Amino acid sequence: MSVLVFAEISDGKFKKATYEAVSYGRQIADMLGSKVVAIVIGNGADASELGEYGAHVVKTISTSDSFTADAYAAAVNASANEVSASTVIISNTYTGKSLAPRLAQLMGASLATNVVSLPDTNNGFQVKRSVFSGKAFAFVNLQRDKKVIAITPNSFEIKSFGETAVVEAASTQLGSTGLNIDAVNKVTGKIPLTEAEVVVSGGRGMKGPENWHMIEDLATALGAATACSKPVSDMDWRPHSEHVGQTGITIKPNLYIAIGISGAIQHLAGVSSSKVIVAINKDPEAPFFKAADYGIVGDAFEILPQLIAAAKN
Amino acid sequence: MKILACISVVPDTTTKITFAENNTQFNTAGVQYILNPYDELAVTRGLEIAEANGGTLTIVHVGKAEAEPVIRKALSMGANEAIRIDADPTDAQYVAEEIAKIAVGYDLILTGRESIDYNGGVVCGMLGSLLGITSINVVTRIDYADGKFSFDRDIDGGRETVSCAGPCVASAQKELCEPRIPNMRGIMAARTKPLQVLAPQAAANFSNYASYELPVAKTGVRLIDASEAGKLIDILRNEAKVI
Numbered sequence: 001m002s003v004l005v006f007a008e009i010s011d012g013k014f015k016k017a018t019y020e021a022v023s024y025g026r027q028i029a030d031m032l033g034s035k036v037v038a039i040v041i042g043n044g045a046d047a048s049e050l051g052e053y054g055a056h057v058v059k060t061i062s063t064s065d066s067f068t069a070d071a072y073a074a075a076v077n078a079s080a081n082e083v084s085a086s087t088v089i090i091s092n093t094y095t096g097k098s099l100a101p102r103l104a105q106l107m108g109a110s111l112a113t114n115v116v117s118l119p120d121t122n123n124g125f126q127v128k129r130s131v132f133s134g135k136a137f138a139f140v141n142l143q144r145d146k147k148v149i150a151i152t153p154n155s156f157e158i159k160s161f162g163e164t165a166v167v168e169a170a171s172t173q174l175g176s177t178g179l180n181i182d183a184v185n186k187v188t189g190k191i192p193l194t195e196a197e198v199v200v201s202g203g204r205g206m207k208g209p210e211n212w213h214m215i216e217d218l219a220t221a222l223g224a225a226t227a228c229s230k231p232v233s234d235m236d237w238r239p240h241s242e243h244v245g246q247t248g249i250t251i252k253p254n255l256y257i258a259i260g261i262s263g264a265i266q267h268l269a270g271v272s273s274s275k276v277i278v279a280i281n282k283d284p285e286a287p288f289f290k291a292a293d294y295g296i297v298g299d300a301f302e303i304l305p306q307l308i309a310a311a312k313n
Numbered sequence: 314m315k316i317l318a319c320i321s322v323v324p325d326t327t328t329k330i331t332f333a334e335n336n337t338q339f340n341t342a343g344v345q346y347i348l349n350p351y352d353e354l355a356v357t358r359g360l361e362i363a364e365a366n367g368g369t370l371t372i373v374h375v376g377k378a379e380a381e382p383v384i385r386k387a388l389s390m391g392a393n394e395a396i397r398i399d400a401d402p403t404d405a406q407y408v409a410e411e412i413a414k415i416a417v418g419y420d421l422i423l424t425g426r427e428s429i430d431y432n433g434g435v436v437c438g439m440l441g442s443l444l445g446i447t448s449i450n451v452v453t454r455i456d457y458a459d460g461k462f463s464f465d466r467d468i469d470g471g472r473e474t475v476s477c478a479g480p481c482v483a484s485a486q487k488e489l490c491e492p493r494i495p496n497m498r499g500i501m502a503a504r505t506k507p508l509q510v511l512a513p514q515a516a517a518n519f520s521n522y523a524s525y526e527l528p529v530a531k532t533g534v535r536l537i538d539a540s541e542a543g544k545l546i547d548i549l550r551n552e553a554k555v556i
Contacts, residue, residue, distance in 0.1 A: 010469055066473070069438055069448055094469045098450040101405075101438030110519040111406065113433050126523060133429050135330040139523045140404075178447035179477050182463070186471035194469075198556060222556055233487075240453075240487045241467065246326050246429055247350050247487070255555040266326045272528055276555045278545065279534070289534045294548065298539025310543035311556075 003029040004085035005038045005055065006076055008095055011186070012044025017091035017153040017195055019053045024156045025089040026054025027118055032087075038165070039079045041072060041174060051165030053158060059083070059170035066184065067095050068177035073102035078172040080107060092150040093194065100150045110142035113150040114250075116273075133246040133269040153195045154252045193242065196225035198255045199274075201244060203229040205260020205281060205300055209237040214304040215259065221311035227251070229261045245270035260300045263288025314368030314457070317419040318359045319412055319436060320352040320387055321428040322380040332525045339525070348383050351425025353492040355485040359423045360391045360493065362457055369393040373415060375400055375408045381508065389495035389503035400513035403521055405431070409439035410516040416444060420479040421462060426451050426486045437484035447481040453488040 005025040008018050022038055029036045038055040040047050047058040059079055065071070076099065080088055088103060090096040092113055104111035110125075116137065117128035124141050127149060131138045142149075193199065200219040202212065212226075219226045226242060233243035244251050246266040256274035260281060261267060268291050271277065279292035282299055289295045296303055324330070325345040333340040348356075356372065363370045372387045372395040374380055384395045398411045416422055422444075427434035434450070441448025453472070454465035463476040467486055495503070537545050549556050 015469075067468070069441065069450070073442065094451060094467055097434050098438060098448070101409075101435035102442040102448065104406075104435075105439055105442035111435060112520065113435060131431050131525070132324075132330045133432055134528070136332070137526050137528070138431075139525070141521050141523050142519070143521065144519055178481070179449065179475050181473060181475050183474040184468075184471065185473070186468075190470065192470045243487070250432070255549060255553075265329070269326075276549070276553050277531070278549070289536075291531055292534045293531060293553070294545060295534040295536050296539050296542055296545060297536065298542070303539055303542040306542040307546060310546035313546075 001032070001034045002037050002083045002085045003032070003034055003087045003089065004076070004080050004083060005036060005089045006096065006099065007038040007040045007050060007058070008091055008093060009040065009042040009045045014045050014050070015091070015093070015195065016158070017093060019158040020153065020156045021089050021091045021151060022050050022053040022055050023159040024118070024151055026159065026161065028087060028089070031119070031121060037083045037085065039076055039170065041075060047167045048165055051163045052160060054161050055165045058165045058167045060167060061170050061172060061174055063174045065174055066181045067098070068179045068181070069098040069102050070179070071175050071177040072099050073106055075172050075174050076103050077106040079170050082171055086145060087147045087149065090148065090150045092152050096150050100148050104148040107146045107148065108144065109146035109148045110144040111148045112140050112142060115149050115151045116155045130250070130273065134250050134271070134273050135269045152252055154197065154254070191225040193225045193227055193244070193249055194251055196251070196253050198222050198224035199227050199251060199253045200224045200257045200259070201227035201229070201261060202232060202259050203261030204231050206232070211301070212238065214301075214308070217308045218257070218304060218311060221308055229267050258288055259304065261288060262286045263291055314363060314366045314421070315419045316359045316363050316368055316370045317416055317422045318352065318356045318370060318372055318387070318392070319422065319424045320356065320372055320374050320384070321349040321425070321430070322346050322374065322376060322383045323349045323428050323430045326350070326429065330527070332527070336524050336526060346379070346383060348386055349425050349428045351427060351485050354487070354489045355423035355425050356387050356390055356392060357493040358455055358485060358490045359421070361490065362421065362455065366457060371396065371419070373398070373412055375402050375411045377401055384508060385503045386495065388506045388508070389499040390493045391499060392506070394507040394509070396509045396511060398511050398513055403518055405433045405435045405439065406519040407516045409436045409443060411513055412436070413440055413443040414514055415511070416440060422480070422482040424482070424484045426484045434484065437482050440482045444480070444482070447477045449475060449477075449481065449483040451486040452483045453486050455483060455489065
């Protein structure tokens with residue numbers, strides 16, 4: 001018996017979310033009295049470093065093929081069989097969310113996505129997941145012997161175990177896929193929104209896309225990702241991929257700074273799990289102030305330069 | 314070409330979420346139900362592709378009779394027919410297994426990226442695996458030419474262009490299209506379009522929802538004077554310790 005962690009690689013490196021998943025897997029393995037095996041599919045990353053975060057063994061499948069859900073699910077399923085894994089941990093990234101349901105079918109496993117807690121095994125196997133786009137949480141019992149758990153990035157600590165993992169080639173190869181990858185367009189050097197620890201977000205109060213350099217300057221100074229509200233993406237001031245909220249992306253950074261966003265219920269749904277929320281708005285009655293930890297009432301165009309200067313300092 | 318669009322019926326985005334029965338049930342009192350916004354995109358793009366290629370669009374929903382007004386809305390957008398599988402689903406697995414039973418023979422199956430109630434986003438992949446076909450998550454473009462489907466899909470930190478032959482299943486992301494608004498003729502026509510109700514076929518129970526809780530409310534905002542806005546950075550660094 002073991003716990004298998006899908007150790008996702010991006011551009012030849014492990015993601016922060018991958019370390020979180022490995023540490024999460026280790027904690028489950030310690031609860032169940034079993035070992036953690038990480039499966040790495042791809043090239044470039046130093047597989048041995050996963051020992052530091054909790055992996056006992058790392059299995060590698062060398063390939064230069066891009067991610068496809070069908071081929072990866074088959075390979076992870078074969079690895080799960082190889083190491084008799086009853087539980088597989090995946091990060092809830094775009095890649096993880098494509099992989100998890102196909103893998104769960106192949107394994108005949110119960111599946112939970114958007115998981116934000118360690119399992120409670122006192123009476124069965126229960127996890128907490130976010131539902132209603134962040135407006136609530138649900139406790140779900142996973143009834144099958146096998147489980148696939150996709151954990152929300154930024155929900156779990158990366159733990160240091162100071163160990164070295166045994167690295168070996170998996171006996172599986174990556175098989176064929178029904179999908180042709182025709183072109184890849186990756187924005188390099190930018191922090192993916194769902195994994196960012198700090199997010200600076202702008203709303204209609206920014207008055208137009210020409211003012212976004214101020215949002216970007218503050219984000220750069222803080223090492224943050226940028227986001228926006230629904231009206232901003234609807235008006236094409238910013239790409240839809242930056243829209244956070246109920247019908248956009250749900251995020252969970254350590255710090256969310258909302259500038260010129262009123263705080264409609266649909267927007268709050270997507271950001272309310274952030275650890276610390278700052279609202280900046282000229283309207284003291286803006287609903288965002290009720291959901292924020294810190295607030296500044298005033299003109300964004302006067303406040304932002306002060307914040308940028310202080311952040312660069 | 315035969316296209317299938319899978320729809321869920323969800324609480325309106327402005328709904329204040331509360332729970333009943335000692336936090337074991339979602340409180341449906343006063344809740345307005347709508348067609349899941351991402352499924353609306355799936356239906357719209359499915360219609361556009363069906364119309365351009367002389368095909369048909371079928372709607373499928375797993376749920377009870379209360380969903381029928383929303384199913385009729387999808388029909389009024391232009392879908393040819395609808396199937397409702399008469400069950401109260403326990404989880405995404407149940408929904409996927411029920412849909413898989415009627416989904417054979419379609420060239421393209423569309424879902425939304427996720428439902429805005431349970432946010433699983435897994436029915437697309439489950440269907441792909443159950444039917445043994447390619448699944449493509451979070452697509453912002455779908456085109457059909459020369460017997461092949463082509464997609465743009467969101468990936469971590471970027472976008473990818475992919476293609477495959479049908480049958481395949483894809484989940485709709487924003488930007489895919491502008492949702493179609495039903496016109497009066499569509500609304501009239503939808504009243505008499507076929508809506509078949511099928512009995513569920515026992516699907517296994519993989520998970521169950523035991524209880525719910527609401528996020529802890531913020532205790533109160535600490536206001537900083539706009540003239541000393543720079544202080545905020547100091548507080549975030551040294552007190553909150555988040556930067």
